[in-house]
Amino acid sequence: LDAADSQIGFSIPPGECIGEMSIIEDRLTSATVVAVADSTVLTMHKDLFWDKFVHLPGVVRNLLQLMTQRMRQDNRVIRESQVNQLRYEHLQKELEMAGKIQTSMLPHNIPLFPDHPQVDVAATLEPQREVGGDFYDAFPLDDERVCLIIGDVSGKGMPAAIFMVRVVTLLRMSLTKEAELDHTIQAINQILCQNNEECMFVTLVVGVLEVSTGRLRYVNGGHNPPFLARQGQPFGLLPMSRGMLLGVFEHASFSVDEVVLEPGDELVLYTDGVTEAENPQLEMFSMERALEIVSSAPVGADPVALVKQLEEAVIEYARGWSQSDDITIMALRYEGPVGA
Numbered sequence: 001l002d003a004a005d006s007q008i009g010f011s012i013p014p015g016e017c018i019g020e021m022s023i024i025e026d027r028l029t030s031a032t033v034v035a036v037a038d039s040t041v042l043t044m045h046k047d048l049f050w051d052k053f054v055h056l057p058g059v060v061r062n063l064l065q066l067m068t069q070r071m072r073q074d075n076r077v078i079r080e081s082q083v084n085q086l087r088y089e090h091l092q093k094e095l096e097m098a099g100k101i102q103t104s105m106l107p108h109n110i111p112l113f114p115d116h117p118q119v120d121v122a123a124t125l126e127p128q129r130e131v132g133g134d135f136y137d138a139f140p141l142d143d144e145r146v147c148l149i150i151g152d153v154s155g156k157g158m159p160a161a162i163f164m165v166r167v168v169t170l171l172r173m174s175l176t177k178e179a180e181l182d183h184t185i186q187a188i189n190q191i192l193c194q195n196n197e198e199c200m201f202v203t204l205v206v207g208v209l210e211v212s213t214g215r216l217r218y219v220n221g222g223h224n225p226p227f228l229a230r231q232g233q234p235f236g237l238l239p240m241s242r243g244m245l246l247g248v249f250e251h252a253s254f255s256v257d258e259v260v261l262e263p264g265d266e267l268v269l270y271t272d273g274v275t276e277a278e279n280p281q282l283e284m285f286s287m288e289r290a291l292e293i294v295s296s297a298p299v300g301a302d303p304v305a306l307v308k309q310l311e312e313a314v315i316e317y318a319r320g321w322s323q324s325d326d327i328t329i330m331a332l333r334y335e336g337p338v339g340a
Contacts, residue, residue: 189246223271241255266306
C-alpha cells in the first residue's frame, strides 16, 4: 500500500482468496482490494473472524500457506543478511589489517631523527578511512643529509593505499642513490606514468636537508606550499617553483629550489586535508587560517606542539563534521650545527 492509486498488484481469480496478515498481527493494513464489478462488502470484527471464520477449512488452508510463504521469505532474507554481515565484517578486518600495515611503513620515532640532533622533526597522519592515500616519510641519507617527504595520492580507500605504497617504495629506493634531486623525481614520475590505466596521481614535496649547514634543497610536485618561519617571525609561504603532480605527464620536468635555514627556523608541511577540511556550513579551513594557527604558537614551540596545535584546530573547526580527507602534518625545527 504505497499509494491510494497504486498500480502494484495482482488479480485474484474466482474461487481464490487473499489473506491480509494485519488482522492476525494486529497491525495496520498493508494492502487494499479493488473490485472490478459490483460487490457486496461484509465488514467483520476481528473477534468474529477468530470465532467463526477461521473454522472454515479453505480459509485456514490459505492462511497457513500465506504464513508459510512469508516465513520462508523472512528466513531467506535473514540468511542473506547474515551472509552479507559476515562478508562485511571480514572485509572490515582486512581493511583494518591493511591500515596497520600501511601505517607501519611510516616512521614513528619522536623525534624522527634521534641520531641527528641538528634537526627536530615530528609528524602525524589521521586517515579518513581505514586506509588512505596520504603519507609522510623521514629518513637519513647519510651522516650529513636527511630526507623529508609529504604526499597525497588521488582517490580514497584501497586503490589510493596501494598507489601510495608504490610511491613510498620508489622514493626510498631512488633517493638513496647518488643523483640530482630533480632527475630522481623525474625518473619516479616516468615510472608512475607507465601502465597507469586508472590515471592515479600523487602530489608531494621532497626535501633534502644538510644538517650541518641548514641548506635545504626541495622539489615541489604539485603540492601545497609549506609554511616557513624565520627565527620566531610569523609563518609565511616557503618560496617554491610550481611543479606538476606525478603520474600524469611522462615528460614533465621538475625544478630544485633551495633555502638556507638558520638555527630556530621552523617549517610546516601539510596535505590538503588540512586546508580543505569543512565545518557543518561547508566552509573550508583554508590556508590563511592554517597560517594564523601556526603563527600563534609560542616562539620556539617544538615540532610536536606545532603539529598538535594545527591538528586540534582543524578538528575543532570541523565540529564533528565528517572528515572528507586524510589529515597529514609534518613540522621541522632547525637547531643548527652541534656545539654551535
